[in-house]
Amino acid sequence: MFTRLVCISDYEQHAKSILQKSIYDYYRSGANDQETLADNMAAFSRWKLYPRMLRNVAEIDLSTSVLGQRVSMPICVGATAMQCMAHVDGELATVRGSQCMNMCTLQGTVGCEAAVGTGAGLSSSSVPRCEQQLPAPIASQEQVEVEKPKEQWGWQLLLAPADGAERSRPVPAASSGSCRSLGTGMMLSSWATSSIEEVAEAGGEALRWLQLYIYKDRDVTKQLVRRAERMGYKAIFVTVDTPYLGNRFDDVRNRFKLPPQLRMKNFESNDLAFSPKENFGDNSGLAAYVAKAIDPSISWEDIKWLRGLTSLPIVAKGILRGDDAREAVKHGLDGILVSNHGARQLDGVPATIDALPEIVEAVEGKVEVFLDGGVRKGTDVLKALALGAKAVFVGRPIIWGLASQGEKGVQDVLEILKEEFRLAMALSGCQNVKAIDKTLVRKNPLALSKI
Secondary structure: OEEOOOOHHHHHHHHHHHOOHHHHHHHHOOOOOOHHHHHHHHHHHHEEEOOOOOOOOOOOEOOEEEOOEEEOOOEEEOOOOOHHHOOOOHHHHHHHHHHOOOEEEOOOOOOHHHHHHHOOOOOOOOOOOOOOOOOOOOOOOOOEEOOOOEEEOOEEEOOOOOOOOOOOOOOOOOOOOEEEOOOOOEEEOOOOOOOHHHHHHHHOOOOEEEEEOOEOOHHHHHHHHHHHHHOOOOOEEEEOOOOOOOOOHHHHHHOOOOOOOOOOOOOOOOOOOOOOOOOOOOOOHHHHHHHHHEOOOOOHHHHHHHHHHOOOOEEEEEEOOHHHHHHHHHOOOOEEEEOOHHHOOOOOOOOHHHHHHHHHHHHOOOOEEEEEOOOOOHHHHHHHHHOOOOEEEEOHHHHHHHHHHHHHHHHHHHHHHHHHHHHHHHHOOOOEHHHOOHHHEEEOHHHHHOO
16 A cells, blocks of 8 residues: 655654554653643644735745754754654654755855855745745655564564665756755754764754753763763753653553663663663553652752753743743743643643743743644644744654654655745745734634633
């Protein structure tokens, strides 16, 4: 059977068909009854777009900056743990995919240095694109053969096409050489199955940030920060919503643990590395790991300690209240990631898109605000930016692409979101991200009447 993957939900269904059930469940599931998990996506439909007309959208510039670093679009790769469960190359494929998602050929006067150095939008007049006019969302151009995959380390591995054909979009022949346009950034989980150093080496000049937990042993946390500094990571995203792990029923049912050949590679000891050799009980092994290693007494004093530890920008990941956002600003943090941890911690909290306006209002433009949770379409990105987010982070969609096709799948998922966002901008009358403002969105009156 051959399946053409044209949207994020297609990639999820394909990933589901090839991943071991316990691994798919780990990535997909939320906490408890998963009310917030469903609402993270459904909430976007409660915000309606009000597009502007007759605004000359022949050229669209998606580029922006995140914490002072230029990116080609306001769509970044969020931190998802233990990615080698999804694909043998794991985080290494993801960082390469985030950097190299856009291969372009150059014509005319636009040079590689100009495009990368300024983060300029690559318009249809200067760069021949795969699409010859403003496109509908791009689908994966290959036909993905779904056969019985081979299994490795307890999960299934999708093989490359037997004919060795390149899995890439058709690109016009280069007249003056080719270059990689500016990609996007990747947030690496502390719980990665590839180390900080391995990801830095694989990603080259890719923009990287480190997601961080506060461990009971503060020296463990300190050493993670120092390694990130040495390897050129550009910011720290400290998770503040996980003093304990949320109650994830699927992980308990599956007695979740890592496959036997994997470990969290940022740690040396078996207990901190979540090694399958260790006994983490008969329920969710990860919940036992968090209870053993992560400090539940974390407070704003620990954020003050972290701020004094590094000069890197620090973003608080997991803020849902305006007063917490103001406190983060007071403690010298550089950004807020509005997040409910993919609905995997406390069930019943608001969808992140609904929490976003309060956070944006609270910080009064003093720090950058980002969002993750439920982003599956280009219109979701547009709505988040209209409500004040500087950029969005996507997690599960990246995993579905990674599981389906490795690095190429990551590229395709990012490209799909990018082109959907480009089209949404054009149809809303926005030439660049600066033109996106709160006048573009309104809460559906029917949704308000049900509150």
